[in-house]
Amino acid sequence: MNAIMDKPILGGTASAKQPLVIIRDLNVAFVTRDRTVHAVNGVDLDVGAGEVLCILGESGSGKSVTMRALMRLLPRFARVSGRIEVAGQDVMAMEERGLQRFRGGDVAMIFQEPMLALDPVFTVGRQIAEAVQRHEGASRSAGMARALELLELVQIPSAKRRLDAYPHELSGGLRQRAMIAVALACKPKLLLADEPTTALDATVQIQVLLLLRQLQEQMGMGVIFVTHDLGVAGEIADKVAVMYAGRVVEEGPVGALMAGPLHPYPRGLLGATVHGNMRGQKLTTIPGAPPSLETLPTACAFAPRCAEAEPACQTTLPEARRPVPGRMARCLKVAAG
Amino acid sequence: MTLSLSPAEDRGGPAQPLLLLKDLKKHFPIKGGLFGKTVATVRAVDGVSFAVQKGETLGIVGESGCGKSTTARLLMQLISLDAGEMVFDGEGVGEKTAGGLALKDYRRQVQMVFQDSYASLNPRLPIEDSLAFAPKVHGVSDAEARSRARELLAAVGLAPGIYARRYPHELSGGQRQRVNIARALALQPRLVLLDEPVSALDKSVEAQVLNLLVELKERFGLTYVFISHDLNVVQYLSDRVLVMYLGQVVEQGPVDAIYDRPAHPYTRALLASRPSMDPAKRRTEAPLTGDPPNPINPPSGCRFRTRCPFAELVCETQAPAAAQLGGGHEAACHMARPGSGHSQAARVAA
Secondary structure, eight states: OOHHHHSOOTTTTGGGTSOSEEEEEEEEEEEOSSOEEEEEEEEEEEEOTTOEEEEEOOTTSSHHHHHHHHTTOSOTTEEEEEEEEETTEEGGGOOHHHHHHHBTTTEEEEOSOHHHHSOTTSOHHHHHHHHHHHHHOOOHHHHHHHHHHHHHHTTOTTHHHHTTOOGGGSOHHHHHHHHHHHHHTTOOSEEEEESTTTTSOHHHHHHHHHHHHHHHHHHTOEEEEEESOHHHHHHHOSEEEEEETTEEEEEEEHHHHHHOOSSHHHHHHHHHSOOSSOTTSOOOOOOSOOOOOSSOOSSOTTGGGOTTOOGGGGTOOOOOBOSSTTOEEOOTTSOOO | OOOSSOOOOOOSOTTSOSEEEEEEEEEEEEEETTTTEEEEEEEEEEEEEEEEOTTOEEEEEOOTTSSHHHHHHHHTTSSOOSEEEEEETTEEETOOSTTEEOHHHHHHHEEEEOSOTTTTSOTTSOHHHHHHHHHHHTTOOHHHHHHHHHHHHHHTTOOHHHHTTOOGGGSOHHHHHHHHHHHHHTTOOSEEEEESTTTTSOHHHHHHHHHHHHHHHHHHTOEEEEEOSOHHHHHHHOSEEEEEETTEEEEEEEHHHHHHSOOSHHHHHHHHTSOOSOGGGOOSSOSSOSOOOOTTSOOSSSTTTTTOTTOOHHHHHSOOOOEEOSTTOEEOOGGGSTTSSOTTHHHHHO
């Protein structure tokens, strides 16, 4: 067993009841001189320790912005409000020093494009060692030793040789693994993954998904995984939150949600996704396009595209309804629980 | 509707393949060193042969670097062939001799839709002008080309009154891809090459564009070559499927044969790599390890042998020839050919 695995998870015992991540009424608006875009409008999310939450949504639904808000990575002109807690710490109140410890220490992030996320002028080994040295005050040689362990952990073949490789010398799949190794360097409690397998080939994508699931189970991390691919969500998630126009419109355990979504938007999304043998059948589509978010929606944002919309949908903002424990949908047609 | 640009006639009859490709090769030299000498060669397309029948949709699948996009560019003659032969409806493409088809006439009958909907439209032209451009090059009057452009916009579901004068940046990704499809149809082609046309689109928009492609094919009697890495979409659209790996065709055949009875271990791995939407059917082991090798120095013999769980000595020494499995289904694997010397050859064939 790898030495990293044997380290106890800090605060791992206390988190059984208390969720690892608590997001309440998160709002993000990007304000420029020309216009204001309401990217995230009142998002509530919980992630338990050791739980994988998939945020599913199309481009512009606010899924990546939610992740960046969690890391406090949004630009200055973004107006952020709401409550974000990670492992009992108030993220919104953190000062610059606290944030430096928090990012990479408690929370790490992996991205879609590893070539842009890794520094091209340093070797993979140095980039991992740097994180360890900074966060744990380890020596340079201890950092490199840890880097080697991590490369082995993410199953990079001939890891010792790859320690001295620059990012451009690695193939796409190995680069993605190297980025995961950087993210895991300080054993974060929460891993944020922003479409990390979207740019990979099919045979490599499944390898990386399996690796992430295996690492998550071994290390007991909480993971928030952003994707637009229903198949990827089915492969990795415990819980799925579907976002539309800056709101979570449905949330529930992955099996139940995939088998029978409550909200018409995920239902439409499932119908529009080609799977299995659907030759000759006309695909059900969701007509139209997502709304512009320049004005804050005051009614159900999906109503203009919804086949089941009623007059009330055009005027009321649907509140969260929980017909079954553990499931939530924001739709007037779902029975209140 | 009178048009000076009439659709091209069918010359060879229904049995003649619309496009026949024989042993296509395209190698890209890598220059380096002091005097720009060729230091290595990327064998992007290395001996690819296939036929596109009239009225069918041929799906081409494969991972990055397998040569599927280079094949598309060769088909379009955007890059020149190093070796090989292309026959379009019985006529040699680009041949100067009698019976040959001049490139300009060939390109009128073969059009392409690219993945990046924004990069493939001129940002300074309203979309109506983009659509009218090619017909004008081919001698259609301005007024006629414009009225045709508006008809095409309506055909792809964009109201001409609203969209004709818009610029590409004023459209969404899905709308731009509709414009690209309309432009490809402006010359009344017989064959349309679709290179990852829906990969950059969101799922709900993807379904709209796929439905549109099916509808247009019916309406205009088109033949499609559909290139994608999304196996589900290829299965949905295609009549026949071609699987490529490192510049070569490893398996081809009718869509049901490929998806239900894949004969090549690479095809099997590719199909098994699709994420399942059902969390109860999660995989615990990846079908393949590692990334596709670099096409600069492809492995000897069978190019898939470095990742193949069944590789034996014969795979290293001999490149497998295509084995016929009946019904036009063929696979380039020693295991599919009885007597090839592979220990499992007989079993798979039986």
